[in-house]
Structures are given as C-alpha cells and as structure tokens.
Amino acid sequence: MKLTALKCHGSGNDFLLIDEYTDSLNYSDAERAEMAVRLCDRSEGLGADGILFFQDSKIADGRMRVFNSDGSEASMCGNGLRCVARYACEKLGMKKLRIETMKAVLEVEEMEPLSEGVETYKVEISPVSFRTADLPMKAPNETFINQTLADCSDLPFTAIAVPNPHFIAIVDDADAKKDEQQKLAAYWNGENPYFPDGVNVSFVEALRPQEIFVRTFERGVGFTNACGTAMSASSLVACLQGLASFGEELTVYNPGGKVKCAVHQQEDQYTIDLIGNATYEYKVEMEYQPDGYKVGSRVDFPEEIAAYQQMVNRK
Secondary structure (H helix, E strand, O other): OEEEEEEEEEOOEEEEEEEEOOOOOOOOHHHHHHHHHHHHOOOOOOOOOEEEEEEOOOOOOEEEEEEEOOOOEEOOOHHHHHHHHHHHHHHHOOOEEEEEOOOOEEEEEEEOOOOOOOOEEEEEEOOOEOEHHHOOOOOOOOEOOOEOOOOOOOOOEEEEEOOOEEEEEEEOOOOOOHHHHHHHHHHHOOOOOOOOOOOEEEEEEEEEOOEEEEEEEEOOOEEEOOOHHHHHHHHHHHHHOOOOOOOOEEEEEEOOEEEEEEEEEEOOEEEEEEEEEOEEEEEEEEEEEOOEEEEEEEEEOHHHHHHHHHHHHOO
C-alpha cells in the first residue's frame, strides 16, 4: 500500500500525520497500533511521539484519532490537534473548523503567527473535569485538588481530566529532582493502586506573572518536549492557585518551546484555549505493508523548522 506521511510538530511534540479524509485505510485498531509502534520507533522507524489519523466525520468538519508510539490510543492531544487543524484548514480552504475527537467536537482556528514564519493555530481544550472517576483515579474523595499521596510524595497534586488524565504539582523548579520525578511518573504509569490506566504527570514552575514552565511525563510516551493537554491543564491549575489570572493569556514554556493558553471560567465550568505552532518538518511517500515498509521520496520544509527554532531561541 502506498502511504503518505507528514512529519509535523507542536511545541516539539512530534507526529506523523496520515490523511484518510477521502480514502480510508480500513485498518483495524490493532493494525493502527502496530503501525504506530513501527513507524514511531526512533531507532529503526521514522521516529515520532505518535500518529495522527485525519479522517472524515459525520458530525464535524473532520475527525482526529491519535495513536501513541507505544500503540495506545489517546482520547485527545492538544499539540496534535493544532497540526491537524492546520492540515484540515489548508485542505478544506477554511480558517475555522470543528474537529471530532474521541470525547468531544472541538473548535480550531488559524491565528496570527506567534513569530515570523511560525504557523499558529488555536484549539479548544474541553471538556474539563475534576472528578477522579473521569481520569480514572482511585481516591477516597470525588475530587483530588492540591492534596498529597503521602505514601508516594510530599508534593501536593491536582487531578484533572481535559479529557486526558493529568496529575499536576506546582514546584519550585520544574527541572529539579528529575530522578525523583521519573520515579514517581513511572510508578503511576505502571502497576499501582491509584491510576489503573496510567496518568500524565506534570511539574509546573511559576516563572513570572502569567508565565509558567511545564515538564510532563506523557502516558504512553515518557518525558516529552511538550504535551498540549498538560500545558492546558497546568494553566488551569495555575489559575486556581493564584499564579495566573482567568480570562487572560499566559505564556507556557516547555522543553520544546512555548505556547499561549487562556483559561475561561463560567461558574464551575472551564474551557481552555491552546495557541501554538503547527510546524511541518517533511513529507515522505512510502510503500507500507503489515510486515514492514520502504520509504521512497521525501520533501523537507527547512524554512519552517528554522522559523520555529528562531522563536525558541528568543524565549
């Protein structure tokens, strides 16, 4: 089977985007999982954090499915959604669309560039829930907000689903105690009594007013350059703890670059805008079979890579 894959990234969180809008691959979920493991392998494959499948939708302008590099399917991916938003807007000739994801139909929109030459898109992050059952998390109370798991760590965490599950702590230095962070995150994503399906774990540092740094262990990936839903959820936690203001844009830095977030509150309901790059790196044609693949032609986009790197260097 001839296949085209577009390598792209949002905040350094990189993906292979495969267009099924017109012609479906008709692959089973098991075959998609196998494809993700094979193509995303950084030692023997093309290398990526996951695959974005862009499909037609009966209820929206398009549909996104996300398979992580370990073969698991994510319910949402904010950085990936920005890449799909750009691809869909360019393909359909529109600046604003609605994209179906696993649990919600979300609005996406082309925005003014964050920096010269950096294609920028805003995506809606919702629904938002603090119910531990929605992560799921096994906890004595219906919510877990700024509390500690005493047998694991003395850091206070907040559990939130957006709808991906997140466990977030405010720390003095998000890059400090990396070994301890790795140990905690790996434990909560292995066999443990709290998170039966694992969880994304983030460590958030307040830098200046309306500026935070987020370091995330992404479920199914490990520590990553960036996780869009983690940056969004971390922005909400920062607002709840008085480190940022609701309704105002805040800058969220991460190992892969930066994004803008705005957290909106209406009574006890929240929505989050995630604004950031959608950068194309290269496009490849390949001959793909279940037992292997062979890459043919490749087209690179060096200007886009350079423009994003220039923005990162200015942070």
